[in-house]
Amino acid sequence: MSQSAKIRDVVITPVAFHDMPLLNSVGVHEPYALRSIIEVVTDDAYGLGESYGDSTHLERLQKVAPKLKGLSIHDTNAILNICVQSLVDDTTTGGDGMAGMVTTASVADKVFSPFEVACLDLQGKLAGIPVCDLLGGRVRNNVQYSAYLFYKWGGHPGQPDDEYGEALDPAGVVKQAKKIIDEYGFKAIKLKGGVFPPAQEVEAIKALHSAFPGLPLRLDPNAAWTVETSKWVAKELTGMVEYLEDPAPEIEGMAAVAKEASMPLATNMAVVAFAHLPPSILQGAVQVILSDHHFWGGLRRSQTLAAICATWGIRLSMHSNSHLGISLAAMTHLASATQNLDYACDTHWPWKPRDEDVIVDGALKWVDGGVDVPTAPGLGIELDREGLARLHRQYLDCGLRKRDDTTYMRKFQPDFSPKIPKW
Numbered sequence: 001m002s003q004s005a006k007i008r009d010v011v012i013t014p015v016a017f018h019d020m021p022l023l024n025s026v027g028v029h030e031p032y033a034l035r036s037i038i039e040v041v042t043d044d045a046y047g048l049g050e051s052y053g054d055s056t057h058l059e060r061l062q063k064v065a066p067k068l069k070g071l072s073i074h075d076t077n078a079i080l081n082i083c084v085q086s087l088v089d090d091t092t093t094g095g096d097g098m099a100g101m102v103t104t105a106s107v108a109d110k111v112f113s114p115f116e117v118a119c120l121d122l123q124g125k126l127a128g129i130p131v132c133d134l135l136g137g138r139v140r141n142n143v144q145y146s147a148y149l150f151y152k153w154g155g156h157p158g159q160p161d162d163e164y165g166e167a168l169d170p171a172g173v174v175k176q177a178k179k180i181i182d183e184y185g186f187k188a189i190k191l192k193g194g195v196f197p198p199a200q201e202v203e204a205i206k207a208l209h210s211a212f213p214g215l216p217l218r219l220d221p222n223a224a225w226t227v228e229t230s231k232w233v234a235k236e237l238t239g240m241v242e243y244l245e246d247p248a249p250e251i252e253g254m255a256a257v258a259k260e261a262s263m264p265l266a267t268n269m270a271v272v273a274f275a276h277l278p279p280s281i282l283q284g285a286v287q288v289i290l291s292d293h294h295f296w297g298g299l300r301r302s303q304t305l306a307a308i309c310a311t312w313g314i315r316l317s318m319h320s321n322s323h324l325g326i327s328l329a330a331m332t333h334l335a336s337a338t339q340n341l342d343y344a345c346d347t348h349w350p351w352k353p354r355d356e357d358v359i360v361d362g363a364l365k366w367v368d369g370g371v372d373v374p375t376a377p378g379l380g381i382e383l384d385r386e387g388l389a390r391l392h393r394q395y396l397d398c399g400l401r402k403r404d405d406t407t408y409m410r411k412f413q414p415d416f417s418p419k420i421p422k423w
């Protein structure tokens with residue numbers, strides 16, 4: 001093994017960036033979102049990964065990191081094995097920055113993912129080729145993302161309104177969509193639901209349908225509806241949405257809705273690990289899987305998921321959570337090199353302050369609702385050490401150590417219940 005392919009060090013830095021009060025079925029986003037930034041270091045270079053920033057997840061990353069020293073950046077199978085073995089007794093669920101919405105993803109896959117991405121970044125740098133080439137080569141030069149709308153408060157309580165302001169009814173949602181689309185040029189729209197009674201959210205989709213005729217729409221209540229309610233919504237929105245995302249909980253609930261819904265059902269909650277695929281396929285529960293390399297075990301395992309989906313006629317989209325530029329770069333390389341990942345991907349990018357990131361500006365270019373796939377070696381991004389230090393300082397000062405949308409919501413609405421299904 002050449003010296004420069006050997007892992008000399010792994011550095012994990014927790015960071016926090018400002019977030020807006022976005023509403024969902026489990027509560028509301030806190031003023032800061034947490035992430036972890038992973039640097040895998042060789043003698044000559046570094047590779048970057050990004051993951052969740054909750055303390056439980058950070059502890060898991062820290063447990064694995066020292067064991068990677070001395071391994072080759074090409075031996076990602078050995079890295080995965082170390083993750084599996086180190087975490088075999090870890091049966092705690094959650095603790096990963098998903099606020100209890102995704103609870104059954106594999107712990108080892110979540111921990112492995114940022115190390116794998118960082119190794120691919122290094123492999124690309126070493127070979128002088130972009131990560132998408134390591135993944136089979138780009139099939140698209142620009143990866144499309146959707147306008148990801150949220151019901152939201154005007155600002156965090158006690159603070160002035162943010163640049164997006166309030167969106168609590170159909171008119172507010174349409175106004176938000178116009179602002180986001182004007183700025184980014186998105187060509188598909190997703191509304192995060194599960195916040196208001198379903199009839200109100202149906203009205204919001206109808207308002208979007210009139211305001212943006214022809215644009216593909218999606219509604220995602222994060223399993224806040226019963227099977228019967230889901231069937232009613234599906235009927236109301238026939239011909240208006242390209243897919244309905246996680247209307248009801250669990251594979252069985254989705255399967256029952258799928259029997260009657262006219263549109264495809266999509267998920268990032270019921271099917272979130274390889275073990276969920278057989279029962280879901282057997283029951284015809286979902287027609288679209290929202291992949292997410294952060295919990296499906298990295299970029300290559302996401303491509304394995306893509307191959308399984310292609311085999312079984314399941315379509316692919318991409319899920320997101322609040323994230324920074326390293327994740328956006330990784331998502332973009334993956335989608336550019338995965339033929340059947342052809343729905344516009346989700347991203348929380350517009351909700352992040354433009355001046356808060358850990359990568360040097362300019363590498364990721366938004367063009368016509370998508371990101372141009374970087375052509376520089378590796379992920380095509382560089383670490384902005386000043387930005388990293390600033391967001392790490394923010395992490396230390398903000399006091400948050402896990403994402404907890406429910407507790408934050410209860411400060412203002414003490415009787416709030418995150419129980420699903422709600423309606």
Ligand SMILES: O=C([O-])[C@@H](O)[C@@H](O)[C@H](O)[C@@H](O)C(=O)[O-]
Binds near residue numbers: 023099192320
């Ligand atoms: O950011 C949020 O509130 C979302 O609800 C997120 O946590 C979900 O995981 C996600 O975007 C989804 O599609 O379910």
Ligand SMILES: [Mg+2]
Binds near residue numbers: 267
């Ligand atoms: Mg979803």
